[in-house]
Amino acid sequence: MVDLGGPESHLRPAVAAAAVTVSLLLSFVTPNLIGPRMRRLAREEVPVGIRPRRQWVLSGLSITLSLALPLLLFARDEPALRAIALLSLLAGAAGLANDVFALPRVVQVLAGILIAWAAVHLGIALDEIKPPFVSHLIALGRWSSVVTMIWLLLVAYAVVVCRRLPRLTPGLIAIVSATFALAAFIAGPSRSAPAAGVAGLAAAAAALGATRRSYPALGSSAHWALGFALAAITVAGMLKNTAFLVLAVPLLVLGVPVGETTYAIVYGAARGGSRFALGQRRELLHDALIRMGLSPRRTVLLFQAATAYLCAVALVLVVLVRVTFVAKLGLLGAALAAGFVLFFFAARIAAEPGESAEERVNLLGVPLARMGMEETLARVEEFVRDRSPHLIVTSDSTGIVRARDDPEFQEALRSAALVTADGRGVVWMARVLGLPMRERVSGVDMMERLCQRAAERDWGIYLLGAEPGVAEAAARALCARYPRLRVVGTHHGYFTPAEEPGLVRVIAETRPDLLFVALGAPKQETWIRRHQDELGVPVAIGVGGSFDVLAGRRKRAPVWMQRAGLEWLYRVLQEPKRLPRLLALPRLVWMTLREALRRRG
Ligand code: UDP
Numbered sequence: 112m113v114d115l116g117g118p119e120s121h122l123r124p125a126v127a128a129a130a131v132t133v134s135l136l137l138s139f140v141t142p143n144l145i146g147p148r149m150r151r152l153a154r155e156e157v158p159v160g161i162r163p164r165r166q167w168v169l170s171g172l173s174i175t176l177s178l179a180l181p182l183l184l185f186a187r188d189e190p191a192l193r194a195i196a197l198l199s200l201l202a203g204a205a206g207l208a209n210d211v212f213a214l215p216r217v218v219q220v221l222a223g224i225l226i227a228w229a230a231v232h233l234g235i236a237l238d239e240i241k242p243p244f245v246s247h248l249i250a251l252g253r254w255s256s257v258v259t260m261i262w263l264l265l266v267a268y269a270v271v272v273c274r275r276l277p278r279l280t281p282g283l284i285a286i287v288s289a290t291f292a293l294a295a296f297i298a299g300p301s302r303s304a305p306a307a308g309v310a311g312l313a314a315a316a317a318a319l320g321a322t323r324r325s326y327p328a329l330g331s332s333a334h335w336a337l338g339f340a341l342a343a344i345t346v347a348g349m350l351k352n353t354a355f356l357v358l359a360v361p362l363l364v365l366g367v368p369v370g371e372t373t374y375a376i377v378y379g380a381a382r383g384g385s386r387f388a389l390g391q392r393r394e395l396l397h398d399a400l401i402r403m404g405l406s407p408r409r410t411v412l413l414f415q416a417a418t419a420y421l422c423a424v425a426l427v428l429v430v431l432v433r434v435t436f437v438a439k440l441g442l443l444g445a446a447l448a449a450g451f452v453l454f455f456f457a458a459r460i461a462a463e464p465g466e467s468a469e470e471r472v473n474l475l476g477v478p479l480a481r482m483g484m485e486e487t488l489a490r491v492e493e494f495v496r497d498r499s500p501h502l503i504v505t506s507d508s509t510g511i512v513r514a515r516d517d518p519e520f521q522e523a524l525r526s527a528a529l530v531t532a533d534g535r536g537v538v539w540m541a542r543v544l545g546l547p548m549r550e551r552v553s554g555v556d557m558m559e560r561l562c563q564r565a566a567e568r569d570w571g572i573y574l575l576g577a578e579p580g581v582a583e584a585a586a587r588a589l590c591a592r593y594p595r596l597r598v599v600g601t602h603h604g605y606f607t608p609a610e611e612p613g614l615v616r617v618i619a620e621t622r623p624d625l626l627f628v629a630l631g632a633p634k635q636e637t638w639i640r641r642h643q644d645e646l647g648v649p650v651a652i653g654v655g656g657s658f659d660v661l662a663g664r665r666k667r668a669p670v671w672m673q674r675a676g677l678e679w680l681y682r683v684l685q686e687p688k689r690l691p692r693l694l695a696l697p698r699l700v701w702m703t704l705r706e707a708l709r710r711r712g
Contacts, residue, residue: 138320171332175203270338295348307348404462508536535676576629
């Protein structure tokens with residue numbers, strides 16, 4: 112058996128760096144070298160049912176060569192690297208034959224076994240492992256070849272499974288290979304670790320070029336070359352580690368393909384096993400996600416995020432190699448449980464909501480309007496015409512939690528004519544619970560749009576709340592934007608209980624159509640509800656810190672943060688005293704999770 116690298120290894124860092132750089136260059140440049148033809152193929156609409164053979168062949172050649180050539184050129188003296196390079200060439204060639212001739216399944220399986228056998232003869236072998244609680248390495252002896260071949264085939268198969276979801280493989284391989292490279296470097300002093308590290312980086316580089324959108328579909332060639340290279344890297348890099356790491360790290364790092372196959376097995380078994388017949392299309396996890404309403408693109412992104420998470424966990428385990436086995440197991444369990452919850456939440460949130468005729472959804476006891484901005488504005492118009500008092504609440508996710516502990520606020524929410532989702536958190540929570548929410552309608556956006564409409568319809572508006580001078584400044588800013596806006600009055604929000612009856616009377620006498628109340632939640636909602644009848648205003652709405660924003664005293668989060676659902680973070684950074692509010696978040700996650708499980712059960 113060839114000795115894989117070692118302390119006497121000739122692999123110099125400069126040479127290794129050159130090999131990886133050339134891999135990267137080749138993987139990015141080949142599509143351009145082949146030039147317009149490649150791009151045309153990428154754009155070409157391939158009719159469903161026709162195999163895009165030329166695309167498979169070109170991308171297979173490009174990836175296999177980007178991976179293998181630099182390793183052969185720069186590190187021929189390094190047996191492990193030469194072995195990995197030759198193996199990926201061999202696997203790429205076999206894959207190419209499958210791309211062109213569509214080999215029967217039996218031949219594909221035989222080819223796989225032959226490649227694995229060749230790998231063992233090239234020197235890639237899992238020859239000793241260290242079981243938990245045992246301090247020495249145990250030699251696998253004559254079982255080494257069989258164990259290695261099974262392992263190589265399993266890992267390569269896990270990668271080939273990813274083929275069913277177009278565009279998943281390149282990103283996945285890039286993340287996974289880079290992780291193995293890092294793990295191999297950290298986990299040293301395994302003798303073959305440097306080689307595995309360099310090969311991992313070269314594979315990551317080769318895959319990275321294919322993550323570009325213009326790249327054609329990947330076929331067997333690319334998948335087999337990358338799959339076997341990765342399998343060989345896992346063997347070379349993890350060889351001399353504890354059995355726990357030898358098993359846990361690849362299983363974690365390949366969590367997505369492993370999850371896909373496990374799902375197929377569990378789902379198939381639950382369905383009576385009929386789906387297991389050879390040649391039948393199995394139901395994989397991504398099929399279930401797409402049925403749930405995720406687009407293929409979001410599914411790929413979700414899988415890549417999951418892979419990145421699992422890779423990070425794997426790296427932490429590698430770093431903590433000296434920690435006791437039980438502690439590592441506990442850490443792994445906790446990380447997997449948290450990852451599962453995150454994955455479940457993210458999948459539900461990313462799914463397109465189904466259509467529903469319902470106007471409201473019941474979110475943990477809060478009747479939440481499903482409407483978008485336009486419908487909300489139309490509804491307010493009806494309320495103004497109706498003239499009887501209506502309360503509108505714009506609730507963020509902390510409001511939903513608060514309603515649990517504050518009966519008066521809960522009553523206000525229940526009696527409200529409309530509760531809108533003021534924040535991504537609320538929309539996300541609803542989606543996690545499978546409630547078909549569409550978009551958020553924030554207080555400050557709604558206030559602006561309502562003022563625009565008020566100017567058009569000649570509605571009178573009253574601004575109550577915020578520190579002295581702020582309501583006036585907000586009114587001036589609004590009037591500058593909508594010159595025909597009729598502001599019938601303003602008042603600050605720091606009045607005493609004794610002043611309250613007088614204030615209510617003044618507001619009622621000015622007869623506004625819309626009353627904006629900025630006292631902060633839940634004060635503003637309970638205040639409106641208590642005085643609704645005396646006020647006689649058709650529409651009163653709690654708008655929190657909107658006056659401060661309109662008056663220019665407080666900045667709104669940048670649009671990208673709003674889109675990413677991070678407005679709360681921006682506000683906390685701006686006003687650290689809001690930090691205690693974040694304590695509601697873990698409770699919110701817990702409440703949502705419990706409810707989600709209850710609904711499923
Ligand atoms: N406020 C007020 N009277 C009070 C307490 C608060 O007018 O007794 C004002 C405060 O000046 C600020 C707004 O209410 O303009 C609360 O803004 P915040 O962003 O905290 O609202 P929330 O996010 O709680 O809805």
